[in-house]
Amino acid sequence: MxxxxxxxxxxxxxxxxxxxxxxxxxxxxxxxxxxxxxxxxxxxxxxxxxxxxxxxxxxxxxxxxxxxxxxxxxxxxxxxxxxxxxxxxxxxxxxxxxxxxxxxxxxxxxxxxxxxxxxxxxxxxxxxxxxxxxxxxxxxxxxxxxxxxxxxxxxxxxxxxxxxxxxxxxxxxxQQEMEDIARLRHQEREIGYSIVPLSKFRDAIQISDEELRQYYEDHPDEFRTPEQVTVDYLRLTAESLTADIPVDEQTLRDLYEESKDQFGAPEQRRASHILIQVPQEGDEAARQAAREKADQALKRLQQGEPFEELAKEVSEDPGSAQQGGDLGFFGRGVMDPAFEEAVFSLEKVGDLSEPVLTKFGYHIIQLTGIQRGETPSFEEVREELAQKYRQQLAEEHFYEQAEILDNLTYENPFTLEVAAEALELPIKTSKPFSQRGGSGIGANPKVVTAAFSEEVLQEEMNSRTLELGPNDLVVLRVKKHFPADIEPFEQAREKIQETLTLERAKAKAQERGDALVERLQQGESPETVFAGEETWNEKKFYGRRSEDIPREVLNMAYGLPHPQSESPVFAGQPLGAGDYAVVGLYTVKDGDLNQLDEKARxxxxxxxxxxxxxxxxxxxxxxxxxxxxxxxxxxxx
Structure with a gap:
């Protein structure tokens, strides 16, 4: 291949x-x-x-x-x-x-x-x-x-x-593929439908205390709480040290003078080029032939031919030829060194270079634009200077404190207080989390692994120093251990009530929906079947991407078989939220490639x-x- x-x-x-x-x-x-x-x-x-x-x-x-x-x-x-x-x-x-x-x-x-x-x-x-x-x-x-x-x-x-x-x-x-896809993609279906809402039955559901307790006893796994811990921890970050570092005005001005070139936007130049390739395996004769071709192109430019038109005609760079050779603006350090030197040696817009040899071949370059670099004033970059200065000192201070943190928590394995006092760090406490993780610091897998390790959980020692990210360290110890257990019935009551209510309301909605579908399939008209409480949405054509019909209903209708006679196809199906959809499919109208405009085709x-x-x-x-x-x-x- x-x-x-x-x-x-x-x-x-x-x-x-x-x-x-x-x-x-x-x-x-x-x-x-x-x-x-x-x-x-x-x-x-x-x-x-x-x-x-x-x-x-x-x-x-x-x-x-x-x-x-x-x-x-x-x-x-x-x-x-x-x-x-x-x-x-x-x-x-x-x-x-x-x-x-x-x-x-x-x-x-x-x-x-x-x-x-x-x-x-x-x-x-x-x-x-x-x-x-x-x-x-x-x-x-x-x-x-x-x-x-x-x-x-x-x-x-x-x-x-x-x-x-x-x-x-x-x-x-x-052509056949196009026709097949158009037939399906632009198909329309004539659909009528009704939604039997779950809410219609929910309020009438009554669950006895005996039923709640029976469900609780029959489904213990649903109420099993996993083993959990809370941890105390010290967290050291370079970012937290930044705010405490003072910066005086003279230091910032000295930094500005030392590095103001870095703040200035470097000069950028815009250029167009004509490339004549030199074959990678070419000999001297091939190189000379390419040079002669480049010389001829330069001569035509010097005689007044427009650069853009000539580039489209003779340039062998497909990436820029059709744009008249335009390469846009760029600064130093982007292009091939020889190419870059030629561009930045041209004095004014419109100047042409002699043929320049790079590993791509010979280039004839025209300078088409210059954006002069500007150096911002001290006041404009003062805050940026201060931030960088603080970050630099904070990182240096961070590594010093990281060593202290590591040493003190290792030398005092059963307490964080010694390190906390020495580093003036607060001891924080996490929310409970299991071996599957939790929220906050408990969402970090390194923290979870350390907290449930034998050394930390069973031996009640400090963890090793954990690196959560760049310049972000944590040492922890377990504060409280919660063994796996079964949630008490009284705490689970509300959840069981909701589960059983939803389950029975769904069953009622489906029972009602199935009855409606059965009547429709036996030949009763929607007008008769839905003359009571439910509402029948009259039939109309919907495309696959129609937005004026519930998506689940539309997907259901497009999954029904084509009507084999003038009688519609009726079906019912529970929806994701527990409602029940009754759908009628009357007609299928395939898309026609010939009916699409040129843009759509x-x-x-x-x-x-x-x-x-x-x-x-x-x-x-x-x-x-x-x-x-x-x-x-x-x-x-």
Missing amino acids: LEAIRSRAQGIFAWVIVGLITIPFALWGINNYFREGGEALAASVNGEEITTREFRAAFQRYTQQLRFLMGEGFSEKMLDDPATKQRVLDGLIEQRLVLDAADELGLGMSDSELSKVIHNNEAFQDETGQFDFQRYESVLNSQGLTPAAYEARLRLSLLSEQLASTLQLSAFAT QSLAQEMEQMHGQVAYQGFIDELRAEAEIKIYRDNL
């Missing part, structure tokens, strides 16, 4: 390099690729090692993403699953496979293309739409990323898109081609995985 992809890739990604392969490992976050003596492995892919440190970092990123997406609904229990760990490891394995495939195909992402993607991201732009490096750093910091790590991950993401795009070139939707074709491309990409990854030598060390996960 690689050979087939390679043939399709020729001329498509011409001005891309295997930058992802050759960037320093430290930028990609795999600086531990070369193992330090004896570091455990999570897996290996064709002999390339994935360390447990990499796996833990990836798992932590996954945890943070899940926590962000789920909000208050997040629980550490979601992570306590071998399948979750395998999913994270599979992602790392796929990264290795993609990198190897890219290496063999000669694909990659150039620095200029990467820079353009970053600069065009609105999240990193100021109010005027210009790239703001300080905002860029701030956004990444909020996600726990450095620019280097983010850019490396972005490279990998874009590289995966390149592979998927290459595969998608051969993906197309046939194009959208459908594009969607199907993307779907085929995704299937092809996943098949490609599966094939790579099947052919690779992969070892997984599950005991180390």
